[in-house]
Amino acid sequence: MRDPVVDKIQSHPKYQELRTKRSGFGWLLTILMLVVYYGYIALIAFNKPFLATPIGSGVTTLGVPIGMGVIVFTVVITAIYVRRANSEFDDLTADILKDVNK
DSSP states (O other): OOOHHHHHHHHOHHHHHHHHHHHHHHHHHHHHHHHHHHHHHHHHHHOHHHHTOBOTTSSOBTHHHHHHHHHHHHHHHHHHHHHHIIIIIHHHHHHHHHHHTO
16 A cells, blocks of 8 residues: 555655755765775776885884875765755755645
8 A cells, every 4th residue: 555645755756856965965975985985996906016115214113194085085074965965955855845745
């Protein structure tokens, strides 16, 4: 049995807009994350001498800050998604629910 409220929500134009924007944005961030992560793994696999290059006169190599950069990138794109979800996506959701509950 189908719920009429669910049908109203799914047929609402703003719901379609929300799905399109959220899905597209999610895929964009997913692709960026995969490129960064697998790029780092590819460097490990195929260019170890580059990652083993010492920074200055210490024992730290380029691999350490690049690896930290991957972690920081992950936190940053998560924050970007959360910020957009809490503003644009939540606003669209509120508009949909307001229109459906009329």
